[in-house]
Amino acid sequence: MELIGLLLSIIGAVCLWWFEAPLWSSILLLILGIVWLIWKFRLSTLDRIDRMDGREFELFLEEVFTALGYTVTVTPASRDFGADLLLETPDGWSIAVQAKRYEKVVGLEAVQQIAAAVPYYGTHEGWVVTNSTFTDSAHELAAPNQVRLIARMELEELLKEAGYRR
DSSP: OTHHHHHHHHHHHHHHHHTTOOHHHHHHHHHHHHHHHHHHHHSOHHHHHHTSOHHHHHHHHHHHHHHTTOEEEEOOSSSOTTOSEEEEOTTSOEEEEEEEOOSSOBOHHHHHHHHHHHHHHTOSEEEEEESSOBOHHHHHHHGGGTEEEEOHHHHHHHHHHTTOOO
16 A cells, blocks of 8 residues: 555656656656655554544544454444453454543543443443553553553554554
């Protein structure tokens, strides 16, 4: 996918040359294509996640968990009752997931939402997945409610396991 921009740049440069445009315009277009390609390759998966909005993050996590072997259901964008994704393992274990693509730390509310979603959806457990970290109060509430908190470092490990590059 990243090579499409470079390919378009090369085609554009050849077309400019073919139609006798100034040589500098062809060279400039090739340079822009190479710069774009380098920029795309430098962005890690986590860097791309940091640029996503909340719904894009949810849909991205759908791809990640599918690659990890889960059957994934995405809940509606609104009125999701605290869960953004519903996962099921091949042996039938079910998990409600709350996705939080945040620039700040994730607090107590996310744990409360997923704790409420578990009985609502009839799942076995709940997870909160973020590209950030969690507050101490979020950790404190998660433990007795069997909520797994997946912060940035563990998310990075899941991405590697699913075949995404750093």
